[in-house]
Amino acid sequence: MTALVSMEGVTKSFGGAPALRGVDFDLRTGEVHALMGENGAGKSTLMKVLAGVHSPDAGTIRIDGKPVTISSPIEATALGIAIIHQELNTVPDMTVAENLALGAEPRTRWGALDRRRVLRDAEEKLARVRADIDPRLPMRRLSVGRQQMVEIARALAEDARVLVLDEPTAALSDREARRLFALIDEMRAAGMGLVYISHRMEEVWELADRVTVFRDGRSVGTSEKAEITPERVVTQMIGRNVEDLYVHDDRTPGEVVLRVRGLTDGAGIGPVDLDLRAGEVVGMVGLIGAGRTEIARMIYGADRARGGTVELEGRVLGERSPDTSIRDGIGLLPESRKEQALFLQMSIRDNLVTSALGRLSRLGVLRRGAIGDAARRQMDALGIRTPPTREAGHLSGGNQQKVVLGRWLTVGPRVLILDEPTRGVDIGAKHEIYRIINEQVSRGVAVLVVSSDLPEALGISDRVLVVRGGRIVAELDRSEATEEAVMLHATGVATAAEKNGGTTA
């Protein structure tokens, strides 16, 4: 049988920098073909070529064996190719319905915009992915996760034969992910060809019929379902195997460093109580929209709390804001690095020292020597091997995330709050980030990790807090924290059960 899609010798470079160096790739009908590889390996670029976003420098693309040239997103759609891009591509100021209709707005007989149909179509599309979202809402009002669901709805709507999902679960948590996997199975059964890009091994094992591994702009091998083993894939990806991905030394936490009591924003989040001990990692898990990010931001002072107290080493902190928190020794690694953390057009060095300039200057004048040293030291510690003067925007996702983390290591806080620290980061980088976290903890830093990647959260945490409806509904020890246990609490089943049946000992 001829492949649904086959790409041969595709090359693409950006301003002289090769991103694809002659890639062969093929997709069959009725299969899920997983693409894996380090950040910057070229996965998204290849798919953007297929989706008509980038035109290749060389190479041929065949659909059903017939050579085609795809020079615009519209042409791709016409050929039945749909894609969910890695980055959110929504228009925040337009409604969900308008976003769903974007680029293909229905017209009335007289060529005017058919607003009734825009709404009707939107409701259908959302129904298909079983997302209960009001299509009249402005997109900006939705959380990252829900915006992602809208994107999925949009892609599925164009009844395509080929669907590319580029890290669709990065912003989703387990429940939404499950829902998506069910849809994927349906589509596979319906004979569609799906390309699935992810850095989450577990998902790949579960979904993929074949796995192609990318490295350095080349395909370094495709394995059939039968022959897929984690070791093999990881080795292909980063040239070595990662024995145990989740680094976690045995340790005994020290004194309580951070004590939060009754923290609330007066609108759906909180009241929240939690303690952080020196030298421990506490995971915060929950469904999308559970409010984990809000809790984290309130502790740090990024958002104003309407009630409750935050104590640091016994001292009650007053009105908190990022700058006071930093002075007090609390740090936050925000949820989305591009929007909230990184200065894309600044050098790696400047990004690393942004929050420590007070220490690295005298009377407001930069101590450039000291800055250079500090930056170089961090880059070595983080394993970022590229000139410090390089613009952060040019780095791959993994290295960007390391830079943001490095900014906090330069400051050296007592309490470090990490919101989705490995979102969209490749396994090699993930491993290094876990290593860094572990190292900080061993120095007595208290770490709070918000993660939608459940295995990760369980793998690196000493304790796990389950968040639902803006509250902490359960606290589980490392020993008792299993995915099942967490999901029970996260979805509310557990508490429901307890009502008619005593409490767990």
Place this chain on the structure above:
Amino acid sequence: SEGDPVTAERGGPGAKVETIGLMVQDLSNPFFQSMANGVQAAAEKIGATVNVQDGRQDLGAQNEQIDAFIQQQIDVLLINAVDSDGIGPAVDRAKEAGIRVVAVDVAARGAEAQVTLDNTAAGNLACTYLADQIGGAGDILLINGTPISSVQDRVTGCKQALQNYPQISIVAEQNGDNGRAEALTIATDMLTAHPDVKGIFGINDPTALGATLAAQQAGIGGLVIVGVDASPEAVAELQKPDSMFEATAAQDPNTQGAIALEMAQKLFAGEQLEEQSVLVPTEMITRENLAQYKGWQ
């Protein structure tokens, strides 16, 4: 005293002017265009070249232009300053560079000679005429302009004249930006506030003509509207028998320019001037004497 001034001493007995710099406030006003024409014509007669620069009503620009002229080592500079005093330092620089400077239309501090229109007299004449036409009593509107020397003098002159007419009062005074459009807009509003005025004085013809339009459009009749300049536009309007625009104080920028060049030539040749300061008389142009008025060239 700046840079290394180009103090090549030029001119002297019998010397002929070869390069002329002419600077005017605002070439987009026909008045100054006519002045430029006057200088151009006179220059051709003596076979000299003219570099005309537009001040765009910006003193800063005029400063730069003078420096450029110094650079070009022109022989004489005819200057129509945006501001009489503000131009002073620049004039001094020009003289240090050996350029003979004559002020045109508006006085310029430090100029060696000047041909000026008596703007005060012009304003005075215009408003006297207006006052008489409305029978020495009633309310009138005054449409002022951007505060530059010539405009201010006209307003001063007008108010002087009105002191002889105690029953006349200026009920509103607004800035028409020296132009027809803005004058039209604000005159419309002024007439709304004061529908029963008897006359309007505009500081120049474009302004007065804008006011005339405003009155027509507002359906107000029987006004006496006067301006200053006697520009072609104004002449055309005066020729309409039914227009409320009745008179304008004639200024002759064309001749002014010519006279200025004449004086500059004399200075350049080291001759004595009979008088350092020539004051060009102005006369009221009305429908009656319109025939005799030769207008601008």
Place this chain on the structure above:
Amino acid sequence: MTRTAPAGTPATEPAERTRPSFGQVWDRYGILVVLLAMVALMAVIAPNFLSLSNGFNVARAVSINAVLAAGMTLVILTGGIDLSVGSVIGVSGVSSVLLWNAGAPAVVAVLGGIAVGAAAGLLNGFLVAYLALPAFIVTLGALTYLRGTAYALTDGQPLIAEGDLGFRLLGNGNIAAIPSPVVVMVITYVAVWFILERTTFGRHIYAVGGNVEAARLAGIKVRRVLLQVYLLAGLTAGLAGVMFAARVESGQPRAGEGYELDAIAAVVLGGTSLFGGRGRIHGTFVGALIIGVLSNGLVLMNVPFFTQLIIKGAVIIVAVGLDSLKNWRS
């Protein structure tokens, strides 16, 4: 040891309430309230302000800036800006009178003037959309060379219309007892409203302004949208220019100097974000009225012109200040 809390209320989506809050109402009508307050004030302190005829004066005086602002709104919604519209008024006005004096029929003169504006806009659009030059600089350049062109066309002289100008009705006189420029203004706003609210092109304008990358990936021809938007801005400016010429019954090369800032002020007062993607055309209309009412009232009160400047500046700031109270909820 497992601490468990009572079943938590499901994740509340803070802003999912669809019932309009006070804030949302203010978002919508805040600037309108400002306008009404101003009218009320003027009615009390400015002589003859509150009369039908003066209402028409204001409307007539506003019409040109309002038409400019309508086109400007489209550009700003895409996140761009057009500083050249003031100079377009000069060029197109002069052109239309030139055509008239050359013996062209009124209609041709009018369309000619508008076409000149459209052409200028087309060039801006090409440079911004296809050469990706910054709109601010492109249109700043255009502001300069178009003004020069206006002067060049008339040798710096105002151009007296021969006979009485065939299309003077566009600037003066009435249509069904309503000042004709006001009629033109209203038609323009209805047209722009329809484009923005009822056509796919309108949606695309918001999309490009809201998130250009998303728009491109959704298959929207971003460049064409930008080109068309600047074209329309030039076209409306051309129309404004012809209206101006008709109003002063002559071709004034200086016409429209500085009008671009008033137009932009109207747009922003109307609540349109200079970053694009957000705004409504009726807001612009209200913004233009605020500026017009203010100028008119101050003249009626015979406030000295420099005091007028001080008040105008202050009011502009206060108006956006009040309007932006909405941001204070977040």
Place this chain on the structure above:
Amino acid sequence: MTRTAPAGTPATEPAERTRPSFGQVWDRYGILVVLLAMVALMAVIAPNFLSLSNGFNVARAVSINAVLAAGMTLVILTGGIDLSVGSVIGVSGVSSVLLWNAGAPAVVAVLGGIAVGAAAGLLNGFLVAYLALPAFIVTLGALTYLRGTAYALTDGQPLIAEGDLGFRLLGNGNIAAIPSPVVVMVITYVAVWFILERTTFGRHIYAVGGNVEAARLAGIKVRRVLLQVYLLAGLTAGLAGVMFAARVESGQPRAGEGYELDAIAAVVLGGTSLFGGRGRIHGTFVGALIIGVLSNGLVLMNVPFFTQLIIKGAVIIVAVGLDSLKNWRS
């Protein structure tokens, strides 16, 4: 078929080549090339263009706009804009002469004038930083009310300096054979360069302009940075105003009309992005020179004024066009 590499090699970043490409060189020096080309051209066609004294003329003529543009660069780097600087020139110049005429010593008069500018900037900054009003509108309002204030201070009349103005040196005369305004300009640029390249404040300016949310979360006091930036823009404009007054030895209420656009043009020509976060102060200097060389050369060539406008407009566009060739690599 599994290639294995030595442990821990990072994902190779294609663009990691450190040897500067042609493109990068052009990024850096593109606009400089444009300037040199222009100077070369002028040297050939404009009489007496290439001479030390004319060099000083250009520098002197440029100095005021250059000083304005220096402060403007700081504002634009934060993603803001300041349209009020032209009017600040009027107010501060008038104020300094008022002080002088009131018998204040020259130093006091100068500092007073500068202080007035700084105060105006402080108000802009407060409204933008703490009330979160759009900079464009706030400074547009300031442009208007400050001009009014300048007129009000002098009753609309230009203000003649009594005796000879104690600080005329700031506008005329030389310091060590170099025109004094040029010296002032150079000092200003060195100061701004130091702020941007050598101080934490400078880093913070780039950070706020680059990503305001990230800056806030990184502990930068965003509002204070904004406040200070507008303050500095007002301060440099105040300085420019005093220089203007010194140059014309009088207080001109109309001084600086429209200068804001020239200043912004200089900044953008210099390669600073109007979206903030990206740009260099020396670029602004080059940009100001381009504008200055052009004006000077056109006068020397005796080009009619409206042709000058056409050429200027075209050159501004062409200059950014050439400069933006860099974008074509991606």
